[in-house]
Amino acid sequence: MPQDHANRLLEAASRIILGKERELRLALACLIARGHLLIEDVPGVGKTTLAHVLARLMGLQFQRIQFTSDLLPADILGVSIFDRETSAFRFHPGPAFAQLILADEINRATPKTQSALLEAMEERQVTADGQTHALPEPFFVIATQNPAHQIGTFPLPESQLDRFLLRIRLGYPDPQAERALLMGEDRRALLERQPAVSSPADLLDLQRAAQRLHVAAPLVDYIQALLGATRNSPEFAGGLSPRAGLGLLAAARAWALLDGRDHVLPEDVQTLFPHVAAHRLHLAADGRSPPPETLMRLVQAVTLG
């Protein structure tokens, strides 16, 4: 059963990242839905650890890219260098050629560099000097963003934000988890000792299983109603795109799979909706991304069957 792998994985991950089962589950669902994850939070809450844990447990190649304002596209994607011996240009892959990439503080890089990564995320391939190089499979990007310090940053434009399937926040751990964290071993050391519990092949299995999950007509009706509500609500400047709708469905499928079901329920959609919609919608009043309460209100305004 594919979801057995997933459960083992979540169990192992929550031994390292304490008190964040839900966020881990969302991250895994994002991975299963073949989407990319955006984590928006202050530093030090375990964003890097989360990316590390996922890569480690699934045996994925891991690369961390610290985005700075002087980072160039070639620094991420790689460069072609002239090889004297063969008298030809040879492509040297950049850090983007890994199965799991942590793009740390993505909003500190220039738009040009940002878009280089984002295009790679979308196309799952890199084109340099007229040559196309496929990115590894699976390919998963976790980007982080610090919402607190906006000076000297280049906020991601809407079109780029749309490339991230889910946006989550880690937040501070609850006191009990924090106490365990403080009293326990160093997380890095713990992680070093943790063997992989599944393989990239297992992840591909999970992805395929999620795509096969049954989606009934009433559920499609419901998703359409939700999308329609975002488009018609005066609270937002613009609604969710069809790509967001597809993403919502894919994420709900993955969530249902993690729950051990062969079909998707409205509850799955409702759980994933805030994470799909938060970074894509903007309040009509001030252009900020909507708070969770506003999104919850929207969900509750849509009647179900």
Added chain:
Amino acid sequence: MIGRHLLATMRAGRRHDSASVPSLQRGQGTWLLASAAAAVAPHGAWLPPWVAALGLALLAWRGILLWRGSRPPPALLLLALALAGAVGVRAEFGHFFGKDPGLAVLVLLLGLKLLETRAARDIRAGVLLCLFLQLALFLEDQSLPTAALALAGTLLALAALVALADPGGDGREHLRTAATLLAQGIPFMLVLFVLFPRVQGPLWGLPADAFSARSGLSDTMSPGSISELGLSSEIAMRAAFEGAPPPPAERYWRGPVLTRFDGREWHAVPAAEADAPYYTPTGPRLDYLLTIEPHNRRWLPALEHPGPTQPALRHTSDLRTLALRPLQARSRFALSAYPATPVGVDETAAVLAAATRLPARSNPRSVRLAQELAAGARDHGEVLARVIAHLRSLRLIYTLRPPLLGAHPADEFLFDTRRGFCEHFASTFAVLMRAAGVPTRIVTGYQGGEMNPVDRHLVIRQSDAHAWAEVWLQGRGWVRVDPTALAAPQRIESGIAWALTDNAELPLMLRADMAWLRSLRHRWEAASNAWNQHVLGYTPERQRELLARLGLGSGALAARVAALATAALVLFGGLYAWSVRRPPQRDPVQRLWLSFCARMAAAGAAREPWQGPLDYAAHLARCHPAHTQALREICQTYARLHYGPHPPDEDVRALKKQIARLKIK
């Protein structure tokens, strides 16, 4: 160029048409065959037996092909069958014109058409033929059962059409859709019925035998002629009284009067006719409405003695009532009766002489007996009393199966067999009285009638046919004497079923001990009567009256067309509004779920409109902790059925059971 393109498109379209319905599917075929059988079978009652049998056999053949999934028979064979059928019909009827040969051909064609059914077009043609045959039922018979049959047949034909449009659907769904369509058609039918100009007279081609005399009565009477009628429960007429009906012993419905006696048979003699009765009605008056079944004669068996009537009726000197024309359709008359009126006080000498005539040398023993009885009597009244007393003393037996009588029926009845039906009693009494010199004649008609408690109509059947006698007494005129009452007073008081000692002689429906059957029959006859009065009796005159009452004036064509169009538009608008405002049809799972939610809401745990089934299960568990398990199961089953891959029917039933088992009030 364009033409060639068009042709190619048409060919492609035709190919597509036949390709999309390669052959009749089983579901469609079943409906179509059921519809065809329902259309053909009732015609079997009047078609030549071989035509009906062949038509049904063709349908059965089609059914076998359908179930085996075999190919249709070759066209040449069908052609040969069609020709053979046509030759057969020609031989049967001698021509192809008119209704009966036409129907016979149609019945055969329907079977053949279905045998060659390949494309959707053929199915539509078959359904059309079925519908036409349903319509043709009314050319033969317009009774309530026929209407019910035609309605059922139309429903089946519609179901076949629905199945054609939705080949994948389920049979019950097809029938439901067809029933909805039919129900939507009914208002239009009613509007057309009320407003469409009625045709004067019977429909084209109503069967000729509708006009043949079926009445039990005739203008001759011989021993045994009325007792045959005693076995017929067919309805002769119905009477609806304004007040209380007269008591059973007073219900004499006067038909043919028989004066001439040839020693064995009694015959009617011609009598004068007038617009008014030959007497002055006096005494209490009874008003009633008489609906009489067609019998192709002018007799109107009215309750004795009718008062002056509408100008449409005639009265004879022998006190009968006649219609102007033979009654060829069910007719209704508003009549009145004056039971206490003395009649024929000033009877002419010729009539009285005719009423005392006896053929020479007939019934000698009776003549002798009468002369002995009359000897020394002061007047005719005393003779009457003596004859009655004598007859009573004989203890004659009333029976439906009297022995056959020979040349001197009165003698044989009085002295030998002593068993007889009403005509024996009346005839023998009349012979005795005439032999004693008292003017006497036979009156036939109906006696009694049964009150239908359902619609308060008095129903008079052929089995109520009766014969009695009339004696002319000086100063009193014609006085009714019913000799049957001497032997079997119950016959007069309660009806034939109570008078016969052995019930087994009577048909099932007439027996006295079958109370439940009688009550069923009452209901059925009341329904038939309502149908006759309101549907078949909706004549052009009544339509005119109704239109006038509706304010449509004289019912001019333009006004009617306008009324029809308005009514149709209003109906269309109403149906359209209904279809738009009706909530969308929900599947059974969703219906169950919504009723469950409503029940839970009544129990204080309403579902938020946005809440999914699992969330709701958690909410319910908090409200009813004792039932957590059952509630969770219901919600999970629903979630699986509604959002999961194609649910099997058993699971729907399981959900129903789970909900039914739940004990939360």
